[in-house]
Amino acid sequence: MDAPEITSSEPGSFPWRVLHERHPAIIKQLRSHTDLTLDQHTALVSLGAEFTSGAWDPSPFLRAENYFYRRILAITRWSEHHRDPFGFLKQGELTDPGLPHFLDTMPHELPDLLAAAVWGNRSDLSFRLQSGASDAATGFVRDDRSEVLGFLSIGTPTVAYFADNAGRELIADLFLIDSLLESGLAGVVDLHVKPFPYFVSDVIAADLTATVDRLAAEPGRPAELAARLVRARHDGRLNLRRDAFQAAPMSFNQMPPEFEAQIADAGITILKGDLHYRRLVGDRLYPPTTSFAELTEYFPTPVLVLRTLKSEVITGLAPSTVAELDATGEPWRTTGAHALIQHRP
Numbered sequence: 001m002d003a004p005e006i007t008s009s010e011p012g013s014f015p016w017r018v019l020h021e022r023h024p025a026i027i028k029q030l031r032s033h034t035d036l037t038l039d040q041h042t043a044l045v046s047l048g049a050e051f052t053s054g055a056w057d058p059s060p061f062l063r064a065e066n067y068f069y070r071r072i073l074a075i076t077r078w079s080e081h082h083r084d085p086f087g088f089l090k091q092g093e094l095t096d097p098g099l100p101h102f103l104d105t106m107p108h109e110l111p112d113l114l115a116a117a118v119w120g121n122r123s124d125l126s127f128r129l130q131s132g133a134s135d136a137a138t139g140f141v142r143d144d145r146s147e148v149l150g151f152l153s154i155g156t157p158t159v160a161y162f163a164d165n166a167g168r169e170l171i172a173d174l175f176l177i178d179s180l181l182e183s184g185l186a187g188v189v190d191l192h193v194k195p196f197p198y199f200v201s202d203v204i205a206a207d208l209t210a211t212v213d214r215l216a217a218e219p220g221r222p223a224e225l226a227a228r229l230v231r232a233r234h235d236g237r238l239n240l241r242r243d244a245f246q247a248a249p250m251s252f253n254q255m256p257p258e259f260e261a262q263i264a265d266a267g268i269t270i271l272k273g274d275l276h277y278r279r280l281v282g283d284r285l286y287p288p289t290t291s292f293a294e295l296t297e298y299f300p301t302p303v304l305v306l307r308t309l310k311s312e313v314i315t316g317l318a319p320s321t322v323a324e325l326d327a328t329g330e331p332w333r334t335t336g337a338h339a340l341i342q343h344r345p
């Protein structure tokens with residue numbers, strides 16, 4: 001479908017504000033919390049200026065954002081030290097005094113675990129840096145849960161799970177993954193993480209280890225969960241995948257054969273978060289009633305999206321839902337207050 005590709009050309013628009021407000025805020029935070037050389041400070045300042053100058057505005061939004069995070073890695077010399085420039089923020093999530101209470105509130109039943117994994121997606125650390133991000137959870141713009149529960153009840157030998165953010169979102173993901181494995185609904189879960197730090201809080205392999213260790217230190221249900229996850233890793237029922245394509249500025253319909261081969265056997269792919277959605281359907285301004293099933297037909301497996309709405313891309317909504325949301329006058333596509341459980345068998 002030929003919907004226009006999203007760029008940041010319109011001053012004041014959501015993607016414009018990401019490049020002109022969020023990116024400088026991320027740089028400011030990095031510069032005040034990370035041990036950097038003078039040259040690195042200078043390079044970060046000029047990276048920020050590159051974005052506020054408008055040089056990236058006409059580029060595809062996805063490509064501009066991707067470039068920003070790649071440049072941060074180059075400046076902070078990730079490839080030499082493998083020190084996560086956003087590690088201080090991720091660490092803060094795991095040492096948060098409110099975490100034990102959050103763990104206590106984790107539900108037990110699959111429908112509720114699916115919802116917890118969706119709402120966990122609001123806790124994306126790059127998103128919280130922008131004005132207009134909402135703390136309120138309003139509701140689902142589409143909820144295919146009963147359909148997907150029926151689909152999952154048949155049992156799936158392999159589930160591909162594309163993780164999004166570290167911290168509370170990953171914790172909710174791990175509760176869900178454990179439930180799928182323990183109930184036998186999934187034989188194996190292949191957990192896809194990013195190959196390097198990306199979009200501030202995206203999960204990398206080290207985050208999985210740190211999170212399981214943190215869970216293990218919390219007596220009761222969290223520690224039991226951690227023990228089961230460690231066992232599942234050893235038994236080959238929980239596998240970690242980190243392909244470079246997971247951090248590429250491309251839609252999934254451009255996936256190379258090597259990546260496709262990694263997911264082709266999955267009975268379903270669960271995609272977490274906003275960015276995966278943009279890559280799944282294409283980062284384009286579709287009419288929101290555009291068929292999600294048709295747009296995702298190319299994807300090699302059935303898909304389940306668990307996402308809060310944090311960018312302008314949305315498809316598969318009922319006309320009445322769109323009319324209701326538009327009538328609120330709120331920027332409902334981008335505040336993170338609305339969520340989506342969308343399934344294509």
Ligand SMILES: O=P(O)(O)OC[C@H]1O[C@](O)(CO)[C@@H](O)[C@@H]1O
Pocket residue numbers: 018065121124126127164165199272273274275276278308310311
């Ligand atoms: O962590 P998520 O849910 O993928 O969200 C990250 C989102 O934040 C943004 O940076 C701005 O919405 C998007 O580019 C991206 O889709």
